[in-house]
Amino acid sequence: MGVSKKTQDQSGYDYAMAVMKMCDILHLRHRRKYAMLKLKIILSTILRNFRVYSDLKEEEFKLQADIILKREEGFQIRLEPRQRKSKTL
Numbered sequence: 108m109g110v111s112k113k114t115q116d117q118s119g120y121d122y123a124m125a126v127m128k129m130c131d132i133l134h135l136r137h138r139r140k141y142a143m144l145k146l147k148i149i150l151s152t153i154l155r156n157f158r159v160y161s162d163l164k165e166e167e168f169k170l171q172a173d174i175i176l177k178r179e180e181g182f183q184i185r186l187e188p189r190q191r192k193s194k195t196l
Contacts, residue, residue, distance in 0.1 A: 153186070155189070156188065156189055157186040157187060157188055157189060158186070158187045158188075158189055159184055159185075159186060160184065160185040160186075160187065161182070161183065161184050161185070162183070162185075163183070
């Protein structure tokens with residue numbers, strides 16, 4: 108009463124497919140994490156080098172529900188370069 112050759116081959120195939128699927132999932136998670144880190148770096152660079160202004164008050168925002176919560180008209184902002192402080196040693 109043993110396991111047939113066909114059953115052994117099938118279980119090996121199933122295992123290989125499960126491993127490949129797990130690798131795909133991990134790869135997608137890695138790409139998402141990298142993309143989020145890249146966005147954070149870009150945003151922090153902008154905020155370090157520019158002052159951000161808006162003529163609208165937060166109470167005037169009309170929000171639109173989508174995958175993310177956003178303003179209906181978009182964000183109209185003004186960027187002004189920050190004054191660089193000279194480094195003295």
